[in-house]
Amino acid sequence: MKRISILAAVIAAAIPFSAIAHKQWLVPSSTVLAGKDVWITVDAAISNALYYPDHNPMRLDNVVITAPDGSTHKPQNPATGKYRSVFDVQLAQQGTYRIANVNAGVSARWDTPESLAAAKAAKDAPAPAAGGMGGAPRGGMLRNASAEDLATRIPKDAVNVTVTEGIGRVETFATNGSPSEIKATGKGLELVPVTHPNDLFAGEAATFRFMVDGQPAAGLEIEIIRGGTRYRNAQEEIKATTDPKGEFSVTWTEAGMYWLETATTDSKTSVPQAKQRRLSYVGTFEVLPQ
Amino acid sequence: MRVSVSIALGTLLVAPAAQAADLTVNVEIPRINAAEYHRPYVAIWIEDAGQKSVADLAVWYQQTEGKEGHGTKWLPDLRQWWRKSGRNLKVPVDGITAPTRPVGKHALKLDQKHPSLAKLPAGKYTLVVEAAREVGGRELLKIPFEWKGKSPSTGKAQGKDELGLVTLSAKP
Numbered sequence: 001m002k003r004i005s006i007l008a009a010v011i012a013a014a015i016p017f018s019a020i021a022h023k024q025w026l027v028p029s030s031t032v033l034a035g036k037d038v039w040i041t042v043d044a045a046i047s048n049a050l051y052y053p054d055h056n057p058m059r060l061d062n063v064v065i066t067a068p069d070g071s072t073h074k075p076q077n078p079a080t081g082k083y084r085s086v087f088d089v090q091l092a093q094q095g096t097y098r099i100a101n102v103n104a105g106v107s108a109r110w111d112t113p114e115s116l117a118a119a120k121a122a123k124d125a126p127a128p129a130a131g132g133m134g135g136a137p138r139g140g141m142l143r144n145a146s147a148e149d150l151a152t153r154i155p156k157d158a159v160n161v162t163v164t165e166g167i168g169r170v171e172t173f174a175t176n177g178s179p180s181e182i183k184a185t186g187k188g189l190e191l192v193p194v195t196h197p198n199d200l201f202a203g204e205a206a207t208f209r210f211m212v213d214g215q216p217a218a219g220l221e222i223e224i225i226r227g228g229t230r231y232r233n234a235q236e237e238i239k240a241t242t243d244p245k246g247e248f249s250v251t252w253t254e255a256g257m258y259w260l261e262t263a264t265t266d267s268k269t270s271v272p273q274a275k276q277r278r279l280s281y282v283g284t285f286e287v288l289p290q
Numbered sequence: 291m292r293v294s295v296s297i298a299l300g301t302l303l304v305a306p307a308a309q310a311a312d313l314t315v316n317v318e319i320p321r322i323n324a325a326e327y328h329r330p331y332v333a334i335w336i337e338d339a340g341q342k343s344v345a346d347l348a349v350w351y352q353q354t355e356g357k358e359g360h361g362t363k364w365l366p367d368l369r370q371w372w373r374k375s376g377r378n379l380k381v382p383v384d385g386i387t388a389p390t391r392p393v394g395k396h397a398l399k400l401d402q403k404h405p406s407l408a409k410l411p412a413g414k415y416t417l418v419v420e421a422a423r424e425v426g427g428r429e430l431l432k433i434p435f436e437w438k439g440k441s442p443s444t445g446k447a448q449g450k451d452e453l454g455l456v457t458l459s460a461k462p
Binding site (some may be wrong): 032201 | 362363365366369370372373376377378428430
């Protein structure tokens with residue numbers, strides 16, 4: 001019995017990481033613009049390769065566009081296909097637009113007496129197929145749930161219930177005219193520019209700061225990958241770690257569209273059932289040639 | 291060879307009107323055989339030792355009225371000029387912005403009374419010429435020079451793609 005719950009814990013721990021293997025992204029058609037009637041189109045997907053939609057479209061329900069004056073707008077002309085979603089953004093004001101998909105919710109996993117029995121049977125059977133996800137099925141799970149769902153949708157006989165709160169932000173930036181200040185929202189894990197995200201050039205260093213709930217996030221591990229992974233054999237990840245001020249610096253070796261991800265966990269949950277809060281951030285940044 | 295000629299020319303010019311520093315820039319826009327050719331956008335400016343833009347000399351862009359404005363949509367394609375000056379500028383600017391130029395050699399002669407040069411202290415600078423062409427490439431050339439130095443300052447740079455020969459002559 002004890003061994004089964006350890007196994008269950010291992011599987012539970014593995015799931016978030018396998019979820020990370022698929023990369024979420026928002027890719028704008030342009031990031032530096034000027035003129036009277038300025039529009040961009042944005043691709044939104046969850047894929048393996050950057051930036052090729054080959055897995056799932058991103059749902060656009062939670063996409064919010066923040067204009068330079070702080071007003072928020074919904075995507076225009078949204079459409080969701082098999083592999084990607086697209087939408088337009090009109091940059092009517094001068095300054096920087098922040099385009100973000102922010103997901104906040106609770107997830108839960110649990111066992112039931114039936115699933116535990118099945119897990120025991122599976123353990124006695126030959127080893128499951130390779131791939132990590134082939135382990136014994138759990139009793140059930142909830143994703144993107146609310147606190148009320150926890151009370152109503154988890155079976156009464158559930159055991160080993162793990163509830164996790166999550167806040168994830170996927171975003172990108174585009175500027176019409178001169179870049180304007182990007183203000184922190186003070187909620188969850190977010191990037192606060194030191195170097196403006198629409199002022200990045202190959203051969204130059206950029207500095208960014210990460211905050212959790214408005215406080216500097218030290219020791220965060222940052223992963224950066226340049227797009228076009230389909231056309232090279234190595235991912236060529238750039239790794240960085242934030243310093244006590246929550247800052248890190250990266251020197252862009254080449255021009256391109258870059259994907260940046262970081263995640264952390266803490267225990268500052270707002271739902272009492274949740275012991276842990278997962279925070280994640282993904283940004284897309286265009287680096288221009290000198 | 292070219293340098294000595296320019297110096298001789300500079301000396302000649304100094305004689306009649308002393309105390310009138312000026313700057314002559316020649317920019318060649320090369321003939322490019324392309325299925326779809328558009329005249330390049332060109333920005334010419336001066337940077338200080340810290341690579342900060344201190345004077346815009348010329349910006350050539352499409353100024354015909356269109357839905358998207360005076361062709362300003364493509365000004366950010368002059369990437370370095372755009373970040374260093376363009377995005378903070380309200381175009382058109384008198385004496386600086388002008389329509390795009392055709393293939394050929396174009397001379398830009400500015401005296402010290404030009405608004406861009408009037409406030410420029412004597413010292414060492416870099417002339418930067420950047421060109422970007424719609425459905426084409428982009429090129430940036432730099433020529434270091436001395437403004438209001440003891441002797442005339444000349445220099446040149448040869449472009450490879452979007453720019454031809456660029457020459458500079460600064461007369462103290």
